[in-house]
Amino acid sequence: MNTWEVTTLAERSAEALSSSFWGAAGYLGLAMLGMAGFVAVLGMVLIYAERKVAGHFQCRLGPMRVGWHGTLQTVADTVKLLLKEDIVPYQADKMLHILAPLLMFIGTILVLLVLPFSPIVQVADVNIGVVYITAVSGFSVLGILLGGWSSNNKWSLIGAMRAGAQIISYEVSATLALLVVVLFSGSLQLSEIVRSQAEGWWIWRAHGVGIVAFLIFFIASTAEINRTPFDMPEGESELTAGFHTEYSGLRFAFFFLAEFINMFLVAALTSTLFLGGWMPFHIGGFENFNALMDLIPAGLWFTGKTAFLVFVLMWFRWSFPRLRVDQLMRLEWKILLPIGLVNLFVAAVVVLYGLYFFPVR
Amino acid sequence: MDTLRLLGAITALEPRAKQKENTDRAAVEVPVDAFYSLMGRLKSDPQLAFDMLYTHTAVDWSAKGEGPGEFELVYQLYSMTHGHYLLVSARIPRDNPVAPTVSPIWKIAEWQEREVYDMFGVLYENHRDLRRLFLEDGWNGFPLRKDYKDEFMLERPE
Amino acid sequence: MSVHVSTLEERIRLQRTDGSPLATQEYFVNMGPQHPSTHGVLRLVLRLDGETVREVIPVLGYIHRGIEKMGERLGYRQFVHLSDRLDYLSALSNNWAISMAVEKAAKIELNDRIQVIRTIVAELQRIQSHQLWWGVFGMDLGAFTPFLYGFRDREIITDIFEETMGSRLTMNYIQPGGLMFDIHPNFVKRTKDFLTYFKPKLVEYETLLSENVIMQERLRGVGKVDAEAAVSLGCTGPVLRASGVAHDLRKLEPYGVYDKVQFDVAIGRTGDCWDRYWVRLEEMRQSMAIIEQLIDNIPEGKHMVMKPAAKIKLPEGSTYTHLETARGILGVYIVSDGSEEPYRIHLRTPNFNNLWMITEAAKNWRLGDLVAVLSSLDIVVPDIDR
Numbered sequence: 053m054n055t056w057e058v059t060t061l062a063e064r065s066a067e068a069l070s071s072s073f074w075g076a077a078g079y080l081g082l083a084m085l086g087m088a089g090f091v092a093v094l095g096m097v098l099i100y101a102e103r104k105v106a107g108h109f110q111c112r113l114g115p116m117r118v119g120w121h122g123t124l125q126t127v128a129d130t131v132k133l134l135l136k137e138d139i140v141p142y143q144a145d146k147m148l149h150i151l152a153p154l155l156m157f158i159g160t161i162l163v164l165l166v167l168p169f170s171p172i173v174q175v176a177d178v179n180i181g182v183v184y185i186t187a188v189s190g191f192s193v194l195g196i197l198l199g200g201w202s203s204n205n206k207w208s209l210i211g212a213m214r215a216g217a218q219i220i221s222y223e224v225s226a227t228l229a230l231l232v233v234v235l236f237s238g239s240l241q242l243s244e245i246v247r248s249q250a251e252g253w254w255i256w257r258a259h260g261v262g263i264v265a266f267l268i269f270f271i272a273s274t275a276e277i278n279r280t281p282f283d284m285p286e287g288e289s290e291l292t293a294g295f296h297t298e299y300s301g302l303r304f305a306f307f308f309l310a311e312f313i314n315m316f317l318v319a320a321l322t323s324t325l326f327l328g329g330w331m332p333f334h335i336g337g338f339e340n341f342n343a344l345m346d347l348i349p350a351g352l353w354f355t356g357k358t359a360f361l362v363f364v365l366m367w368f369r370w371s372f373p374r375l376r377v378d379q380l381m382r383l384e385w386k387i388l389l390p391i392g393l394v395n396l397f398v399a400a401v402v403v404l405y406g407l408y409f410f411p412v413r
Numbered sequence: 414m415d416t417l418r419l420l421g422a423i424t425a426l427e428p429r430a431k432q433k434e435n436t437d438r439a440a441v442e443v444p445v446d447a448f449y450s451l452m453g454r455l456k457s458d459p460q461l462a463f464d465m466l467y468t469h470t471a472v473d474w475s476a477k478g479e480g481p482g483e484f485e486l487v488y489q490l491y492s493m494t495h496g497h498y499l500l501v502s503a504r505i506p507r508d509n510p511v512a513p514t515v516s517p518i519w520k521i522a523e524w525q526e527r528e529v530y531d532m533f534g535v536l537y538e539n540h541r542d543l544r545r546l547f548l549e550d551g552w553n554g555f556p557l558r559k560d561y562k563d564e565f566m567l568e569r570p571e
Numbered sequence: 572m573s574v575h576v577s578t579l580e581e582r583i584r585l586q587r588t589d590g591s592p593l594a595t596q597e598y599f600v601n602m603g604p605q606h607p608s609t610h611g612v613l614r615l616v617l618r619l620d621g622e623t624v625r626e627v628i629p630v631l632g633y634i635h636r637g638i639e640k641m642g643e644r645l646g647y648r649q650f651v652h653l654s655d656r657l658d659y660l661s662a663l664s665n666n667w668a669i670s671m672a673v674e675k676a677a678k679i680e681l682n683d684r685i686q687v688i689r690t691i692v693a694e695l696q697r698i699q700s701h702q703l704w705w706g707v708f709g710m711d712l713g714a715f716t717p718f719l720y721g722f723r724d725r726e727i728i729t730d731i732f733e734e735t736m737g738s739r740l741t742m743n744y745i746q747p748g749g750l751m752f753d754i755h756p757n758f759v760k761r762t763k764d765f766l767t768y769f770k771p772k773l774v775e776y777e778t779l780l781s782e783n784v785i786m787q788e789r790l791r792g793v794g795k796v797d798a799e800a801a802v803s804l805g806c807t808g809p810v811l812r813a814s815g816v817a818h819d820l821r822k823l824e825p826y827g828v829y830d831k832v833q834f835d836v837a838i839g840r841t842g843d844c845w846d847r848y849w850v851r852l853e854e855m856r857q858s859m860a861i862i863e864q865l866i867d868n869i870p871e872g873k874h875m876v877m878k879p880a881a882k883i884k885l886p887e888g889s890t891y892t893h894l895e896t897a898r899g900i901l902g903v904y905i906v907s908d909g910s911e912e913p914y915r916i917h918l919r920t921p922n923f924n925n926l927w928m929i930t931e932a933a934k935n936w937r938l939g940d941l942v943a944v945l946s947s948l949d950i951v952v953p954d955i956d957r
Contacts, residue, residue, distance in 0.1 A: 435889065468891075489904065498891075521804050544576060545632075548632055
């Protein structure tokens with residue numbers, strides 16, 4: 053059986069530090085450049101994918117003119133956004149107005165740093181990975197609230213208040229669903245969680261508790277990133293653009309990019325926790341089948357699963373109308389939270405007393 | 414109710430109501446001081462039951478005849494239960510265009526009257542919120558009057 | 572005894588003085604003339620308490636063009652082309668209203684062909700208007716896809732109109748005395764093809780939006796207006812029928828050939844947004860039924876019973892004529908002094924009278940509900956401002 057050797061960029065640069073300072077610096081510089089490049093390219097690809105998917109859902113083609121089938125459209129849009137005038141509204145809080153998109157972006161990047169893309173591609177493997185992610189993703193709330201407040205615009209403020217309430221509510225459900233996986237895999241470290249799915253992915257190996265947790269986590273995460281049907285904060289038909297109404301140019305690009313990278317993050321996290329991350333599709337006990345699955349490289353597994361979940365998120369956006377704010381809160385506090393709690397309890401019972409049909413650990 | 418019985422019922426309610434000539438449906442003309450009580454009874458009387466005020470508008474008769482002229486306030490009523498129509502009209506002098514509001518009786522009248530005020534300058538007493546509807550609050554003049562002139566108008570060459 | 576005339580500032584200022592020690596602070600927000608869901612240049616000043624709407628103050632006039640004043644200088648045939656620009660989504664019905672008023676007053680007799688064709692195009696226009704409404708309704712509630720589905724299907728009717736009438740939006744087709752042009756030879760076939768195409772699409776519409784639980788949650792029970800309030804507020808059309816009042820001019824005072832076709836009228840029960848939504852979907856079905864009964868049997872005849880250049884003079888006096896457009900009752904009140912131009916022409920537009928319902932229906936609902944109610948009223952702002 054394949055034993056997956058996990059090395060992260062942080063480990064390698066620590067090794068290099070022990071031999072030479074410049075080696076470590078080199079690795080860190082590589083990390084920063086790589087992250088910047090990755091985020092930029094990923095953003096462009098995702099935005100292009102969204103427009104094409106949206107187009108095809110709506111019986112039209114999406115961008116077709118710029119580049120082959122519109123592939124350079126996002127490049128053109130990025131150039132346009134960079135060249136736009138940077139406006140800070142009259143009597144708005146200038147420092148906060150400039151800070152808000154950066155804060156949102158910081159939260160996104162910090163989570164990207166710990167994601168296991170493949171056994172050898174991971175920037176840092178924090179041993180409390182899950183807790184770290186939950187903590188750090190709160191930066192986006194700050195970014196949104198500050199953006200809405202600093203715009204000196206009542207509509208932005210309404211959007212920001214809605215977002216604040218929504219995100220901190222749905223974090224609770226998401227965390228409860230996360231804990232189910234932690235219980236089953238016995239570790240908070242993301243690479244360990246992925247490795248623990250070598251016998252099979254938690255979504256089906258965790259006996260129904262896994263499926264419920266997957267659904268709760270996916271729904272709660274869609275609400276966390278303000279995607280339809282939970283996009284009240286930027287409810288286009290009500291608030292024009294909600295908390296980012298008054299943003300234009302590069303800083304709007306940050307908000308926009310952060311939203312799409314967040315979408316990628318949610319898909320990546322869900323696939324890491326529930327669908328095995330870079331772990332191929334194994335069925336415990338079928339060695340030949342497992343060996344066959346191992347032939348497909350791990351990075352490709354991760355990309356495929358994440359891409360599929362991103363597509364599902366886009367599918368949501370272009371099919372559903374949006375929930376009203378009080379219905380959104382009711383969904384969380386009266387429906388998802390009780391189910392999540394009961395689910396966690398059942399998961400704990402299953403793990404503790406070994407009430408499962410096939411080995412879970 | 415057909416036109417004849419309708420007119421009979423109305424003249425019974427209000428003797429000063431006269432039938433208006435040259436209209437396609439039943440129409441009465443009422444002096445403005447008898448106006449408000451008649452309107453109330455037109456709605457509340459179960460035989461008449463005019464519960465829908467289709468439209469309310471005004472006509473400026475100053476281009477016909479001499480003198481300052483008159484406004485004719487026109488109310489087109491309809492009864493959902495009986496299915497009959499009635500046009501009520503009242504004439505008010507143009508240099509003192511005051512009339513009672515019927516918005517307590519039909520809610521839609523509140524905004525139809527605002528439009529008539531905006532376009533003609535008819536002042537409605539006891540109106541909850543009389544202000545201009547389409548034009549800006551500080552506009553001078555009342556456009557649908559026959560003698561309205563402003564610098565944007567194009568005069569037709571005679 | 573002087574009558575006090577107030578201003579908008581006064582109206583807004585006056586309301587701020589209420590507040591008990593425990594009240595939260597209310598604030599005024601402008602849902603301005605430029606807004607994605609006000610369907611045109613409608614400005615709503617909202618008094619909000621958090622998310623709850625306490626008062627809605629519509630401010631109008633951004634597209635006031637003085638159509639009634641213009642009418643006093645135009646002949647009747649010229650005025651028909653202005654009527655297109657009122658509620659441009661049911662332009663043909665507007666044309667028909669003016670034409671019907673003129674024909675009734677001048678006692679012009681039409682032949683069957685004209686009446687049948689007028690009925691068919693008016694019903695096609697009704698379907699087209701409701702298709703656009705359905706798309707925009709979904710978009711206002713956050714589902715962006717119905718917008719394109721509605722427009723895609725609407726294009727077919729628009730193409731049919733363009734072939735016959737030469738224009739896609741403001742057709743100026745139904746004239747006093749008949750029609751501007753005779754129908755194109757392809758008209759019957761294309762309409763029948765459209766009917767076969769659209770029937771399953773309506774089922775698709777239902778699956779996409781009506782059966783969606785989010786949609787139902789957002790629409791059921793929201794913005795209820797009971798029958799008495801609806802009548803007093805002057806509502807007509809689908810808005811009134813959704814509140815349970817069985818009032819459809821096509822049945823009560825049939826014009827065109829409506830008395831010769833079989834169709835049902837959809838009546839709602841509670842007058843909430845869901846009923847208004849459902850009534851319009853049902854109307855689309857009934858319109859298709861009407862067209863089906865008429866499309867194969869268009870009688871022969873001329874398309875215009877008068878000479879096109881004939882001058883129309885109405886006898887002295889006043890007339891009020893109305894008909895049922897896609898949005899409600901459009902009434903035309905003409906005061907004529909015997910000449911070629913009306914002395915006073917007043918249009919009782921459905922959207923003007925439907926709009927004020929929002930001041931009652933949206934009270935104490937949330938911002939999202941306000942958008943849902945406004946969208947379910949299906950208003951077109953040029954019709955309000957004229």
